[in-house]
Amino acid sequence: MPSMHELPVTQSILEIALKHAEKADAKRITDLHIVMGELSKLVDESIQFYWDMIAKDTIAEGANLHFRIVPAEFQCMACFEKYKPDSKEFSCPNCGAVGVKIVAGEEFSLEAIDVE
Amino acid sequence: MTQRIPVVERILSANDELAEENKSRLNAANVFAVNLMASPGAGKTSLIEQTLPRLAEKLRVAVVDGDIATSIDADRAAAAGAIVAVQVNTGGECHLDAVMLHQALGQIELATVDMLLVENVGNLVCPAEFRLGTHKSVLIASIPEGDDKPYKYPGMYRGVDALVINKIDLLPYINFKMDYFQRGVEALNPGLVTFPLSCSTGEGLDAWVHWILENVKRKA
Ligand SMILES: Nc1nc2c(ncn2[C@@H]2O[C@H](COP(=O)(O)OP(=O)(O)OP(=O)(O)O)[C@@H](O)[C@H]2O)c(=O)[nH]1
Numbered sequence A: 001m002p003s004m005h006e007l008p009v010t011q012s013i014l015e016i017a018l019k020h021a022e023k024a025d026a027k028r029i030t031d032l033h034i035v036m037g038e039l040s041k042l043v044d045e046s047i048q049f050y051w052d053m054i055a056k057d058t059i060a061e062g063a064n065l066h067f068r069i070v071p072a073e074f075q076c077m078a079c080f081e082k083y084k085p086d087s088k089e090f091s092c093p094n095c096g097a098v099g100v101k102i103v104a105g106e107e108f109s110l111e112a113i114d115v116e
Numbered sequence B: 001m002t003q004r005i006p007v008v009e010r011i012l013s014a015n016d017e018l019a020e021e022n023k024s025r026l027n028a029a030n031v032f033a034v035n036l037m038a039s040p041g042a043g044k045t046s047l048i049e050q051t052l053p054r055l056a057e058k059l060r061v062a063v064v065d066g067d068i069a070t071s072i073d074a075d076r077a078a079a080a081g082a083i084v085a086v087q088v089n090t091g092g093e094c095h096l097d098a099v100m101l102h103q104a105l106g107q108i109e110l111a112t113v114d115m116l117l118v119e120n121v122g123n124l125v126c127p128a129e130f131r132l133g134t135h136k137s138v139l140i141a142s143i144p145e146g147d148d149k150p151y152k153y154p155g156m157y158r159g160v161d162a163l164v165i166n167k168i169d170l171l172p173y174i175n176f177k178m179d180y181f182q183r184g185v186e187a188l189n190p191g192l193v194t195f196p197l198s199c200s201t202g203e204g205l206d207a208w209v210h211w212i213l214e215n216v217k218r219k220a
Protein backbone atom coordinates (compact mmCIF):
# COMPACT_ATOMS: atom_id res chain seq x y z
CA MET A 1 0.00 0.00 0.00
CA PRO A 2 1.51 3.32 -1.00
CA SER A 3 1.74 5.78 1.81
CA MET A 4 3.18 9.17 1.17
CA HIS A 5 0.87 11.58 2.88
CA GLU A 6 3.54 12.52 5.42
CA LEU A 7 4.93 15.19 3.12
CA PRO A 8 1.74 17.28 2.71
CA VAL A 9 0.96 16.77 6.38
CA THR A 10 4.40 18.05 7.34
CA GLN A 11 4.00 21.04 5.02
CA SER A 12 0.70 21.82 6.63
CA ILE A 13 2.24 21.71 10.12
CA LEU A 14 5.02 24.05 9.00
CA GLU A 15 2.58 26.54 7.47
CA ILE A 16 0.44 26.69 10.60
CA ALA A 17 3.51 27.07 12.83
CA LEU A 18 5.03 29.84 10.70
CA LYS A 19 1.72 31.70 10.58
CA HIS A 20 1.41 31.73 14.37
CA ALA A 21 5.08 32.54 14.93
CA GLU A 22 4.83 35.52 12.62
CA LYS A 23 1.77 36.78 14.44
CA ALA A 24 3.80 36.66 17.68
CA ASP A 25 6.83 38.37 16.09
CA ALA A 26 9.00 35.38 16.95
CA LYS A 27 12.60 35.09 15.76
CA ARG A 28 12.79 31.34 15.96
CA ILE A 29 10.58 28.30 16.52
CA THR A 30 12.28 25.81 18.81
CA ASP A 31 9.58 23.21 19.49
CA LEU A 32 6.25 22.05 18.09
CA HIS A 33 3.65 20.17 20.10
CA ILE A 34 1.45 17.92 18.02
CA VAL A 35 -1.55 16.00 19.33
CA MET A 36 -2.44 12.81 17.53
CA GLY A 37 -5.29 10.48 18.34
CA GLU A 38 -4.57 6.76 18.35
CA LEU A 39 -7.34 6.25 15.80
CA SER A 40 -6.11 8.75 13.23
CA LYS A 41 -2.81 6.89 12.71
CA LEU A 42 -1.89 9.52 10.20
CA VAL A 43 1.83 9.94 10.48
CA ASP A 44 4.92 8.03 11.50
CA GLU A 45 8.62 8.65 12.08
CA SER A 46 9.18 9.76 8.51
CA ILE A 47 7.60 13.08 9.42
CA GLN A 48 10.83 14.10 11.17
CA PHE A 49 12.73 13.34 7.97
CA TYR A 50 10.41 15.54 5.91
CA TRP A 51 10.56 18.19 8.59
CA ASP A 52 14.34 18.46 8.37
CA MET A 53 13.96 18.78 4.62
CA ILE A 54 11.25 21.43 4.37
CA ALA A 55 11.91 23.52 7.49
CA LYS A 56 15.42 24.27 6.28
CA ASP A 57 16.01 28.00 5.74
CA THR A 58 12.91 28.96 7.70
CA ILE A 59 12.74 30.20 11.29
CA ALA A 60 11.65 26.68 12.22
CA GLU A 61 14.84 25.01 11.03
CA GLY A 62 16.08 22.51 13.60
CA ALA A 63 12.93 22.68 15.71
CA ASN A 64 11.98 19.61 17.73
CA LEU A 65 8.71 17.81 17.03
CA HIS A 66 6.89 16.45 20.07
CA PHE A 67 3.97 14.09 19.69
CA ARG A 68 1.32 13.54 22.30
CA ILE A 69 -0.58 10.37 21.43
CA VAL A 70 -4.12 10.35 22.80
CA PRO A 71 -5.37 6.81 23.48
CA ALA A 72 -8.73 5.82 22.04
CA GLU A 73 -11.68 5.97 24.39
CA PHE A 74 -15.19 4.78 23.57
CA GLN A 75 -18.40 5.36 25.44
CA CYS A 76 -21.16 2.78 25.06
CA MET A 77 -24.41 4.33 23.90
CA ALA A 78 -26.45 1.63 25.61
CA CYS A 79 -25.03 1.61 29.15
CA PHE A 80 -22.73 4.69 29.03
CA GLU A 81 -19.71 2.71 30.18
CA LYS A 82 -16.45 4.30 29.03
CA TYR A 83 -13.83 1.86 27.80
CA LYS A 84 -10.67 1.45 25.81
CA PRO A 85 -11.47 -0.57 22.69
CA ASP A 86 -9.62 -3.81 22.19
CA SER A 87 -7.83 -3.96 18.85
CA LYS A 88 -9.95 -6.95 17.77
CA GLU A 89 -13.29 -6.24 19.40
CA PHE A 90 -15.13 -2.95 19.70
CA SER A 91 -18.30 -4.03 21.49
CA CYS A 92 -18.92 -2.89 25.06
CA PRO A 93 -17.15 -5.07 27.66
CA ASN A 94 -19.88 -4.22 30.17
CA CYS A 95 -23.10 -4.97 28.27
CA GLY A 96 -21.98 -6.29 24.88
CA ALA A 97 -23.76 -3.58 22.92
CA VAL A 98 -22.23 -2.02 19.83
CA GLY A 99 -22.63 1.63 18.95
CA VAL A 100 -20.33 4.06 20.69
CA LYS A 101 -19.49 7.66 21.00
CA ILE A 102 -15.78 8.16 20.41
CA VAL A 103 -14.69 10.25 23.34
CA ALA A 104 -11.02 10.49 22.40
CA GLY A 105 -8.57 9.21 19.86
CA GLU A 106 -9.45 11.16 16.72
CA GLU A 107 -7.42 14.31 17.39
CA PHE A 108 -4.94 15.62 14.89
CA SER A 109 -3.85 19.14 15.60
CA LEU A 110 -0.97 21.43 16.38
CA GLU A 111 -1.43 22.29 20.04
CA ALA A 112 1.32 24.81 20.70
CA ILE A 113 4.68 26.07 19.53
CA ASP A 114 7.64 27.30 21.56
CA VAL A 115 9.30 30.38 20.15
CA GLU A 116 12.11 32.76 20.91
CA MET B 1 13.76 33.59 26.25
CA THR B 2 11.38 30.87 25.15
CA GLN B 3 7.68 31.49 25.06
CA ARG B 4 4.87 29.02 24.45
CA ILE B 5 2.16 30.02 22.01
CA PRO B 6 -1.05 28.02 22.06
CA VAL B 7 -2.17 27.18 18.53
CA VAL B 8 -4.84 24.47 18.60
CA GLU B 9 -5.45 24.27 14.89
CA ARG B 10 -6.46 21.18 12.97
CA ILE B 11 -3.39 20.21 10.98
CA LEU B 12 -5.32 19.77 7.76
CA SER B 13 -7.26 23.02 8.16
CA ALA B 14 -5.94 24.49 4.89
CA ASN B 15 -7.19 21.43 3.03
CA ASP B 16 -10.54 21.65 4.83
CA GLU B 17 -10.98 25.26 3.73
CA LEU B 18 -10.33 24.47 0.11
CA ALA B 19 -12.69 21.50 0.36
CA GLU B 20 -15.43 23.91 1.43
CA GLU B 21 -14.66 26.01 -1.60
CA ASN B 22 -14.98 22.96 -3.85
CA LYS B 23 -18.32 22.20 -2.27
CA SER B 24 -19.60 25.73 -2.92
CA ARG B 25 -18.59 25.39 -6.53
CA LEU B 26 -20.39 22.06 -6.87
CA ASN B 27 -23.46 23.49 -5.15
CA ALA B 28 -23.52 26.52 -7.40
CA ALA B 29 -23.68 24.20 -10.41
CA ASN B 30 -26.10 21.87 -8.63
CA VAL B 31 -23.79 18.86 -8.97
CA PHE B 32 -24.10 16.00 -6.48
CA ALA B 33 -20.61 14.63 -5.74
CA VAL B 34 -19.55 11.33 -4.21
CA ASN B 35 -16.06 10.37 -3.03
CA LEU B 36 -15.42 6.63 -3.47
CA MET B 37 -12.71 5.26 -1.21
CA ALA B 38 -11.35 1.75 -0.80
CA SER B 39 -8.23 -0.35 -0.62
CA PRO B 40 -6.52 -1.19 -3.94
CA GLY B 41 -8.54 -3.67 -5.96
CA ALA B 42 -11.71 -3.52 -3.84
CA GLY B 43 -13.71 -2.61 -6.93
CA LYS B 44 -13.94 1.18 -7.15
CA THR B 45 -13.64 1.27 -10.93
CA SER B 46 -15.86 -1.80 -11.29
CA LEU B 47 -18.56 -0.08 -9.26
CA ILE B 48 -18.30 3.02 -11.45
CA GLU B 49 -18.56 0.81 -14.55
CA GLN B 50 -21.68 -0.86 -13.18
CA THR B 51 -23.25 2.36 -11.95
CA LEU B 52 -22.88 4.56 -15.03
CA PRO B 53 -25.06 2.54 -17.43
CA ARG B 54 -27.77 2.30 -14.77
CA LEU B 55 -27.84 6.10 -14.49
CA ALA B 56 -27.46 6.77 -18.20
CA GLU B 57 -31.04 7.79 -18.96
CA LYS B 58 -31.37 9.83 -15.80
CA LEU B 59 -28.15 11.68 -14.99
CA ARG B 60 -25.14 13.14 -16.75
CA VAL B 61 -22.20 11.85 -14.74
CA ALA B 62 -18.60 13.05 -14.72
CA VAL B 63 -15.83 10.96 -13.19
CA VAL B 64 -12.59 12.09 -11.57
CA ASP B 65 -10.04 9.34 -11.19
CA GLY B 66 -7.14 9.58 -8.82
CA ASP B 67 -4.33 7.29 -9.75
CA ILE B 68 -0.68 7.30 -8.86
CA ALA B 69 0.48 7.06 -12.45
CA THR B 70 -1.82 5.58 -15.08
CA SER B 71 -5.01 6.55 -16.91
CA ILE B 72 -6.41 3.01 -17.00
CA ASP B 73 -9.30 3.75 -14.63
CA ALA B 74 -10.31 7.02 -16.32
CA ASP B 75 -10.36 5.19 -19.66
CA ARG B 76 -12.62 2.52 -18.16
CA ALA B 77 -14.97 5.20 -16.80
CA ALA B 78 -15.14 6.93 -20.18
CA ALA B 79 -15.89 3.63 -21.90
CA ALA B 80 -18.69 2.97 -19.40
CA GLY B 81 -20.46 6.21 -20.28
CA ALA B 82 -19.01 9.05 -18.22
CA ILE B 83 -19.65 12.27 -20.12
CA VAL B 84 -16.19 13.34 -19.06
CA ALA B 85 -13.49 11.40 -17.20
CA VAL B 86 -10.65 13.38 -15.72
CA GLN B 87 -7.49 11.60 -14.73
CA VAL B 88 -5.60 13.07 -11.78
CA ASN B 89 -2.09 11.79 -11.44
CA THR B 90 -1.25 12.17 -7.82
CA GLY B 91 2.47 11.93 -8.45
CA GLY B 92 3.02 9.24 -5.86
CA GLU B 93 0.65 10.75 -3.32
CA CYS B 94 -1.52 8.08 -1.68
CA HIS B 95 -4.80 10.04 -1.68
CA LEU B 96 -6.62 12.82 -3.46
CA ASP B 97 -6.76 16.12 -1.66
CA ALA B 98 -8.84 19.26 -2.05
CA VAL B 99 -6.21 20.93 -4.26
CA MET B 100 -6.26 18.04 -6.72
CA LEU B 101 -10.05 18.02 -6.90
CA HIS B 102 -10.02 21.79 -7.30
CA GLN B 103 -7.78 21.42 -10.36
CA ALA B 104 -9.88 18.60 -11.76
CA LEU B 105 -13.07 20.66 -11.40
CA GLY B 106 -11.43 23.27 -13.59
CA GLN B 107 -11.41 20.75 -16.42
CA ILE B 108 -15.11 19.95 -16.18
CA GLU B 109 -17.91 22.07 -17.49
CA LEU B 110 -19.99 21.73 -14.36
CA ALA B 111 -23.10 23.25 -15.89
CA THR B 112 -23.39 20.21 -18.17
CA VAL B 113 -23.15 17.71 -15.31
CA ASP B 114 -25.63 16.39 -12.73
CA MET B 115 -23.34 14.19 -10.74
CA LEU B 116 -19.65 13.70 -10.04
CA LEU B 117 -18.14 10.37 -9.03
CA VAL B 118 -14.63 10.64 -7.61
CA GLU B 119 -12.48 7.51 -7.48
CA ASN B 120 -9.93 8.10 -4.77
CA VAL B 121 -6.54 6.39 -4.73
CA GLY B 122 -6.66 2.84 -3.37
CA ASN B 123 -5.67 3.23 0.27
CA LEU B 124 -7.25 2.71 3.69
CA VAL B 125 -4.95 4.87 5.75
CA CYS B 126 -5.54 8.49 4.96
CA PRO B 127 -8.08 9.42 2.24
CA ALA B 128 -10.80 10.04 4.81
CA GLU B 129 -8.67 12.67 6.54
CA PHE B 130 -8.24 14.66 3.36
CA ARG B 131 -11.71 16.05 2.70
CA LEU B 132 -12.46 16.90 -0.89
CA GLY B 133 -15.70 18.85 -0.64
CA THR B 134 -17.92 16.10 -2.01
CA HIS B 135 -21.42 15.69 -0.57
CA LYS B 136 -21.07 12.04 0.36
CA SER B 137 -18.14 9.78 1.16
CA VAL B 138 -18.55 6.12 0.39
CA LEU B 139 -16.26 3.31 1.48
CA ILE B 140 -16.12 0.15 -0.60
CA ALA B 141 -15.08 -2.90 1.39
CA SER B 142 -14.74 -6.23 -0.37
CA ILE B 143 -15.05 -9.80 0.82
CA PRO B 144 -11.49 -10.99 -0.02
CA GLU B 145 -9.97 -8.20 2.10
CA GLY B 146 -11.18 -9.95 5.24
CA ASP B 147 -13.59 -9.18 8.04
CA ASP B 148 -11.09 -7.41 10.30
CA LYS B 149 -10.73 -4.18 8.35
CA PRO B 150 -12.99 -1.99 10.55
CA TYR B 151 -10.75 -2.91 13.47
CA LYS B 152 -7.53 -2.18 11.61
CA TYR B 153 -8.60 1.00 9.82
CA PRO B 154 -11.21 2.58 12.13
CA GLY B 155 -10.61 6.06 10.73
CA MET B 156 -11.92 5.04 7.32
CA TYR B 157 -15.12 3.51 8.66
CA ARG B 158 -15.73 6.47 10.93
CA GLY B 159 -16.03 9.25 8.43
CA VAL B 160 -18.17 7.76 5.66
CA ASP B 161 -21.85 8.22 4.79
CA ALA B 162 -22.40 4.84 3.17
CA LEU B 163 -20.68 1.48 2.93
CA VAL B 164 -20.60 -0.82 -0.07
CA ILE B 165 -19.62 -4.44 0.60
CA ASN B 166 -18.47 -5.63 -2.80
CA LYS B 167 -17.74 -9.12 -4.17
CA ILE B 168 -20.46 -10.89 -2.18
CA ASP B 169 -20.40 -13.52 -4.95
CA LEU B 170 -17.18 -14.72 -3.27
CA LEU B 171 -18.78 -15.31 0.15
CA PRO B 172 -19.08 -19.09 -0.37
CA TYR B 173 -15.34 -19.36 -0.94
CA ILE B 174 -13.95 -17.10 1.75
CA ASN B 175 -14.16 -17.26 5.50
CA PHE B 176 -15.64 -13.81 6.06
CA LYS B 177 -17.58 -13.48 9.29
CA MET B 178 -20.21 -10.95 8.31
CA ASP B 179 -21.48 -10.44 11.86
CA TYR B 180 -17.98 -9.77 13.19
CA PHE B 181 -17.36 -7.31 10.35
CA GLN B 182 -20.66 -5.54 10.86
CA ARG B 183 -20.21 -5.35 14.62
CA GLY B 184 -17.01 -3.38 14.08
CA VAL B 185 -18.73 -1.11 11.58
CA GLU B 186 -21.74 -0.58 13.84
CA ALA B 187 -19.52 0.46 16.74
CA LEU B 188 -17.67 3.04 14.69
CA ASN B 189 -20.53 4.33 12.60
CA PRO B 190 -23.92 3.34 14.04
CA GLY B 191 -26.71 2.96 11.51
CA LEU B 192 -24.40 3.31 8.51
CA VAL B 193 -26.27 2.71 5.24
CA THR B 194 -24.81 -0.49 3.81
CA PHE B 195 -25.04 -2.03 0.34
CA PRO B 196 -23.86 -5.61 -0.01
CA LEU B 197 -23.44 -6.18 -3.73
CA SER B 198 -21.49 -7.83 -6.49
CA CYS B 199 -20.11 -5.95 -9.46
CA SER B 200 -19.65 -9.32 -11.16
CA THR B 201 -23.21 -10.67 -10.90
CA GLY B 202 -25.05 -7.36 -10.54
CA GLU B 203 -26.73 -8.53 -7.33
CA GLY B 204 -27.53 -5.66 -4.96
CA LEU B 205 -26.73 -2.89 -7.43
CA ASP B 206 -30.33 -1.64 -7.67
CA ALA B 207 -30.39 -0.56 -4.03
CA TRP B 208 -27.13 1.34 -4.48
CA VAL B 209 -28.36 3.12 -7.60
CA HIS B 210 -31.62 3.93 -5.83
CA TRP B 211 -29.66 5.55 -2.99
CA ILE B 212 -27.81 7.77 -5.48
CA LEU B 213 -31.02 8.82 -7.21
CA GLU B 214 -32.70 9.62 -3.90
CA ASN B 215 -29.76 11.80 -2.90
CA VAL B 216 -29.77 13.65 -6.19
CA LYS B 217 -33.49 14.23 -5.90
CA ARG B 218 -33.13 15.53 -2.35
CA LYS B 219 -30.42 17.90 -3.47
CA ALA B 220 -32.26 19.29 -6.47
N1 LIG C 1 -15.51 -11.84 -7.96
C1 LIG C 1 -15.63 -10.51 -8.04
N2 LIG C 1 -14.60 -9.78 -8.53
C2 LIG C 1 -14.76 -8.45 -8.62
C3 LIG C 1 -15.95 -7.79 -8.20
N3 LIG C 1 -15.80 -6.46 -8.40
C4 LIG C 1 -14.57 -6.29 -8.91
N4 LIG C 1 -13.93 -7.48 -9.05
C5 LIG C 1 -12.57 -7.69 -9.57
O1 LIG C 1 -11.63 -7.09 -8.69
C6 LIG C 1 -10.50 -6.59 -9.42
C7 LIG C 1 -10.24 -5.14 -9.08
O2 LIG C 1 -11.34 -4.34 -9.49
P1 LIG C 1 -11.20 -2.78 -9.77
O3 LIG C 1 -12.57 -2.29 -10.04
O4 LIG C 1 -10.16 -2.52 -10.78
O5 LIG C 1 -10.71 -2.28 -8.35
P2 LIG C 1 -10.24 -0.81 -7.91
O6 LIG C 1 -10.66 -0.66 -6.50
O7 LIG C 1 -10.69 0.20 -8.88
O8 LIG C 1 -8.65 -0.97 -7.97
P3 LIG C 1 -7.52 0.17 -7.98
O9 LIG C 1 -8.08 1.37 -8.70
O10 LIG C 1 -6.38 -0.46 -8.68
O11 LIG C 1 -7.23 0.44 -6.54
C8 LIG C 1 -10.84 -6.82 -10.90
O12 LIG C 1 -10.18 -7.99 -11.32
C9 LIG C 1 -12.35 -6.99 -10.90
O13 LIG C 1 -12.79 -7.80 -11.96
C10 LIG C 1 -17.02 -8.61 -7.69
O14 LIG C 1 -18.11 -8.14 -7.30
N5 LIG C 1 -16.79 -9.94 -7.64
Ligand SMILES: [Mg+2]
Pocket: B044, B045, B046, B073, B119
Ligand atom coordinates in the same frame (compact mmCIF):
# COMPACT_ATOMS: atom_id res chain seq x y z
MG1 LIG D 1 -9.62 1.63 -9.92
Ligand SMILES: [Zn+2]
Pocket: A076, A077, A078, A079, A080, A081, A092, A093, A094, A095, A096, A097
Ligand atom coordinates in the same frame (compact mmCIF):
# COMPACT_ATOMS: atom_id res chain seq x y z
ZN1 LIG E 1 -22.52 -0.99 27.32
